[in-house]
Amino acid sequence: MTTRTTPVAARGTSPLARHRWAVEAVAAAVFALALVAYGSGASFRQDYVVLICTYSLLALGMYIPYIMSGSLSLAYNAYLGIGAYACGLISTRAGWSSLWGVPIGIVLSAAIAVVLGLATRRLTGFYLAGVTLLFAVAFQVFLLDRVSLTGGPVGMPVRRPHAFGYTFTRYDIMIGAVVLVWIVGLLLSRLRQSPFGVVVRLRKDVPQVVESSGISSGTIGVVSLAVGAAIGSVGGSLFGMMGGVAQPESFGLHIIFLAIFMPLLGGQRSPWGAVIGAVLVVVFTFELHILSDAGTLFFAIAILLVLRFAPLGLLGLGTPLLRLLTRLRMGRTPGGEGS
Amino acid sequence: MPVQLWVSVVELGCFAGLIALGFFLVLRGADVFMFALGPLAMFGAMFGAFQVSRNGWPLPIAALIGVAIAVALSGLTELLIVRPIHRRTGGQENPSIVAIVAILFALEQLAGTLFGRTPLPGTPFWSAQFRWGEAVISGQSIVLVAVTVLAFAGVALWLRRSANGRMLRAVGDNEHAARTLGVPVDRIRLIAFCLAGLLAGVAGSLFAAKAGVSFTSGLQWTLVGFLAVIVGGLGNVWAPLVGAVLVATLQTWSVFEFGHAMRDYLTFAVAFLFFAFRPKGIFQTKVRI
Numbered sequence: 001m002t003t004r005t006t007p008v009a010a011r012g013t014s015p016l017a018r019h020r021w022a023v024e025a026v027a028a029a030v031f032a033l034a035l036v037a038y039g040s041g042a043s044f045r046q047d048y049v050v051l052i053c054t055y056s057l058l059a060l061g062m063y064i065p066y067i068m069s070g071s072l073s074l075a076y077n078a079y080l081g082i083g084a085y086a087c088g089l090i091s092t093r094a095g096w097s098s099l100w101g102v103p104i105g106i107v108l109s110a111a112i113a114v115v116l117g118l119a120t121r122r123l124t125g126f127y128l129a130g131v132t133l134l135f136a137v138a139f140q141v142f143l144l145d146r147v148s149l150t151g152g153p154v155g156m157p158v159r160r161p162h163a164f165g166y167t168f169t170r171y172d173i174m175i176g177a178v179v180l181v182w183i184v185g186l187l188l189s190r191l192r193q194s195p196f197g198v199v200v201r202l203r204k205d206v207p208q209v210v211e212s213s214g215i216s217s218g219t220i221g222v223v224s225l226a227v228g229a230a231i232g233s234v235g236g237s238l239f240g241m242m243g244g245v246a247q248p249e250s251f252g253l254h255i256i257f258l259a260i261f262m263p264l265l266g267g268q269r270s271p272w273g274a275v276i277g278a279v280l281v282v283v284f285t286f287e288l289h290i291l292s293d294a295g296t297l298f299f300a301i302a303i304l305l306v307l308r309f310a311p312l313g314l315l316g317l318g319t320p321l322l323r324l325l326t327r328l329r330m331g332r333t334p335g336g337e338g339s
Numbered sequence: 340m341p342v343q344l345w346v347s348v349v350e351l352g353c354f355a356g357l358i359a360l361g362f363f364l365v366l367r368g369a370d371v372f373m374f375a376l377g378p379l380a381m382f383g384a385m386f387g388a389f390q391v392s393r394n395g396w397p398l399p400i401a402a403l404i405g406v407a408i409a410v411a412l413s414g415l416t417e418l419l420i421v422r423p424i425h426r427r428t429g430g431q432e433n434p435s436i437v438a439i440v441a442i443l444f445a446l447e448q449l450a451g452t453l454f455g456r457t458p459l460p461g462t463p464f465w466s467a468q469f470r471w472g473e474a475v476i477s478g479q480s481i482v483l484v485a486v487t488v489l490a491f492a493g494v495a496l497w498l499r500r501s502a503n504g505r506m507l508r509a510v511g512d513n514e515h516a517a518r519t520l521g522v523p524v525d526r527i528r529l530i531a532f533c534l535a536g537l538l539a540g541v542a543g544s545l546f547a548a549k550a551g552v553s554f555t556s557g558l559q560w561t562l563v564g565f566l567a568v569i570v571g572g573l574g575n576v577w578a579p580l581v582g583a584v585l586v587a588t589l590q591t592w593s594v595f596e597f598g599h600a601m602r603d604y605l606t607f608a609v610a611f612l613f614f615a616f617r618p619k620g621i622f623q624t625k626v627r628i
Contacts, residue, residue: 072437116611129440130569131611134606137607141600142600257440300442300448301445311434
């Protein structure tokens with residue numbers, strides 16, 4: 001601890017000072033490499049890895065608005081769908097690279113999140129949940145109904161993305177997906193600890209403090225909803241480009257349910273909890289052959305158990321354990337506190 | 340719009356009104372939006388329809404047990420899930436919303452698993468048909484209207500006259516103050532949830548005869564009731580009914596003119612416009628200070 005610079009030492013043992021970025025980045029990178037190694041095998045494994053990444057981005061998209069700033073939006077199936085359909089439309093109609101769909105999806109879904117957030121800005125969270133749920137239902141109907149635009153129930157193809165004359169393979173997309181989750185996870189983790197992140201988190205528990213510091217808590221809420229929607233949309237684009245198709249059934253209401261479930265399951269103290277939740281959901285769905293219908297029942301009961309008995313999620317269960325370990329270590333090396 | 344469609348408007352309006360009255364009671368009494376009421380209505384109705392069509396139970400018994408199940412599930416939701424979470428988080432709303440949304444999905448899937456994923460036909464309590472001009476009115480719609488009027492009048496009287504009803508309003512306005520004054524907050528909240536479950540159960544079993552019931556009906560029912568509350572507001576016991584009739588008119592008309600997809604777009608648009616311009620609905624609570 002003697003090597004620490006003064007400002008850090010001045011912050012003492014606050015959680016801000018103890019965060020180890022290098023450790024987090026390396027640990028996540030090791031995990032990412034393991035995923036890539038797994039995905040280098042049979043072709044279906046690449047789909048599997050991309051699905052994990054899509055769900056991770058979905059859960060990470062929930063992290064800022066829901067876990068940090070405390071506003072629950074239920075329109076995530078629409079944000080994912082917008083990302084995927086934007087890639088499909090731009091590649092089949094305009095003939096451009098489907099990569100262009102990514103920024104278009106980001107802007108579109110963020111704009112929708114802003115409008116929905118502004119409309120319910122002065123109301124309690126129940127109303128935001130309600131209006132976003134109505135939007136989610138309307139979006140699903142829209143995908144099925146506007147056959148000329150969306151292709152109806154069969155959906156529409158998404159061409160393989162290309163840039164500078166190079167067409168990306170499925171393997172490339174998988175690597176891109178893993179790297180993307182790694183970057184977004186690290187960025188969110190940094191954001192959580194940054195002054196802005198602290199304000200966002202304060203808004204959830206004590207909005208009065210945020211307001212009295214001259215920061216509009218409503219604006220913070222709307223901004224976080226927009227960022228979350230944008231991240232979700234990127235996940236959708238990824239899913240569409242990998243599968244080569246955008247279909248309504250991929251963006252059904254079960255997506256909403258997974259979106260609120262995954263960050264809670266993994267743990268709220270870190271964005272990586274959201275990623276862990278996503279990995280668990282994919283593994284449980286595919287390895288244990290839980291059908292999607294009964295799977296929702298299984299996950300719904302699981303979320304009630306988590307909310308009731310482990311409110312901090314699985315990472316939260318680790319915290320008391322970690323504290324115990326630290327205490328034991330501190331007992332063994334006298335004077336080593338905070339090292 | 341043909342006369343017959345106005346009969347549909349009245350039916351849908353009464354049904355949505357009953358669900359909305361359930362939302363109203365839980366909102367006033369526990370300050371929670373009980374999104375799971377639609378699935379509760381669906382669950383009770385599916386139970387009744389399943390027992391009648393598959394096992395040949397007599398309708399009154401099957402319906403009665405269906406309603407009782409809705410009441411019990413609603414009460415258990417408060418006792419086992421919402422109340423402990425409410426206590427632990429000190430009244431934060433997000434964990435409660437998540438829990439209720441999880442119950443919504445759980446009930447939907449549970450009903451699908453138990454009673455099958457195909458729609459079940461409902462059985463009318465009174466299968467008579469009456470001609471009135473060009474319209475045909477079924478005995479079942481008369482029952483539905485009568486029950487709705489009775490339920491609203493009953494709840495209005497109960498809220499004004501009975502001790503529990505007055506305490507319910509007190510708890511909803513300020514739970515902390517009510518507790519300090521010695522109001523049995525826990526009991527009142529439980530009553531609110533059970534009454535809402537009762538209304539939902541009755542509404543579901545009466546409405547199932549009209550178009551049948553399937554495990555996905557629950558979410559639709561929740562959304563139509565939610566919209567009725569948004570449009571009507573919370574200022575008056577009858578406000579949810581006014582909102583429900585307006586929403587039913589809009590939905591029936593839009594389906595008649597433009598088809599089903601437009602109904603869902605318009606539903607969302609109306610909710611959005613009310614949120615943006617009149618977030619507390621048509622009838623607003625007036626507080627004198």
